[in-house]
Amino acid sequence: MIYELNETHDPSLKCRVNSAHGPGTDFPIQNLPLGVFAGAKGDAAARAGVAIGDRILDLGECRARGLLDGLPRTLMEACAADSLNPLMALGPEYWSALRGRVSELLRADRRSSRLSGQVEPALIPMASARMLLPARIGDYTDFYASIHHARNVGSMFRPENPLLPNYKHLPVGYHGRASSVVVSGTPVRRPRGQREGEDSAPVFGPAQLLDYEMEVGIFVGPGNALGEPIGIADAESHLFGLCLVNDWSARDIQKWEYQPLGPFLGKSFATTVSPWVVTMEALAPFRVPAAARDPGDPEPLPYLRAVGETARGVDISVEAFLCSGQMRRDGVEPLLLSRGNAGDLYWTPSQLLTHHASNGCNLRPGDLIATGTVSGRDRGSRGCLLELTWRGTEPVHLPGGEIRRFLEDGDEVIFRARAERAGFAVLGFGECRGTIMAASAGAPIT
16 A cells, blocks of 8 residues: 555644744654653653654543544554554554544644644653653564665675675565664663684674664564465555664674574664654655666566555665764764665565565564665765775774774764655654663673
C-alpha cells in the first residue's frame, strides 16, 4: 500500500501549538510521528504520544477525554497502551484513521477550536518527558542495502572483488541482538572482546576500532504467519514507519570473529534508535523511484521485482555529527561528518521486508529492520568512520586540533535526518545520539 496524499499533508495547515511552526522544527503538524514516553523522573507509566513542535500529545489522555471517540475500539485501546506494538499490529487503515484524527485535533482552525479546552491538557512539554523505546522489539535484523557502502568496505579487504556474487541478487543481512537495542541518549560502553594481536595471536581487551554506522530503521506493522511469505505487492502494508539507527560496530572484534558465520560480539553490545517513528503515510510526499542500477546489473528475481508504485524508496537526508568531550568542554558545536540519503539504497524497504519473509520467517509487530550503513558515492556521504577515514589512513580533524580515526571515550555521535520536497512541509526525525563510555573493568581474564 502506497499512501495517497491527503489533507494531512497540506503545507498550509496551521497548528494550535506555536512551536510547530518554528523554521527549524522537526515536528510540524504534517509529520505527527509516534513514540513512547514517561515522566522525566521515572515516576509515571509509559504511554504513547505524538510529537508536535516542542510538545507531546498524550494519546492515552486523548482517549480518556473522549477525543478519540468514534474511532474503532481496538484503535482506541492501542492508543492507551504502554508501547506502540498494539498500534503497529492493526494495519494501515487504522494508522491512517488515527493520523487524520490527531491532525484534526491539533489544527488551529474553526473545526477544532471547540476542542481547545480538551486538547491543551493532553499536550505535554517534551522537556518534562523521558523518551523510551517506541516498541518492544522482539527481533532485530540488519541489512547491507547500500551498494556504495558495500563496495567501499569490500574494496578495503578484497580490492580485486569488492562485491560478492550474491550482492546484486538479494538483500544481504544478518540477525542482530534485540536485547541490546537502546533509545537515543543511552550511554554506550566500549565493548571488550577478542581481537587479533600483533603476532596474529588473539588478545582480549577493550575494542580499539570502535565505529558508528548511520542507518535508517524500519518498524514492522502486521506480521505474517510462520511459513507464509509476504509478497512484494503486499509489503508496504506491513511497514509502519521509519526511525534512525546507529548500529555501533567494534571493527577489530568483528574482523577477528566474523568468519565463517558473520557479525557477533562486535555488533551485539549496543544499537541505538531514535525515539520517534515517522509513519509511512507522513512520508508519502517523499517517496521516490528506487535508485537506478548500473548498466548490466541483473534484474531482481520475480519475488523481489517491485513494479509501479511499489518500487519506491524514500528521499531522506541523513547526517552524522561528532562532538568530543573536549569540544563539549570548550562549548564547540558538533562537527558534521557526513550526509547521505536513504533514497540511494540499492534495495528498497519493501524488498528488504519481502526478502526477510520469503522463506516463511514470521515477522511480528514491533520487529526492527535496519537498512545498514547509508553511504553515497562521494567521500562526504560515507556513513561510518571505517569508510570516512579509509581504515584510519585519512583521519578526521576536529576543532581544537584533535584527530579521529575511530571513536574515543567521551565522543558523542549524533544522527539527524530530514525529508524535504518543494511544495511540502519539511519533516524531521529528531535525534539519535549516544556517548561512548570507557570499557568496564570486567572479571579477571586468566
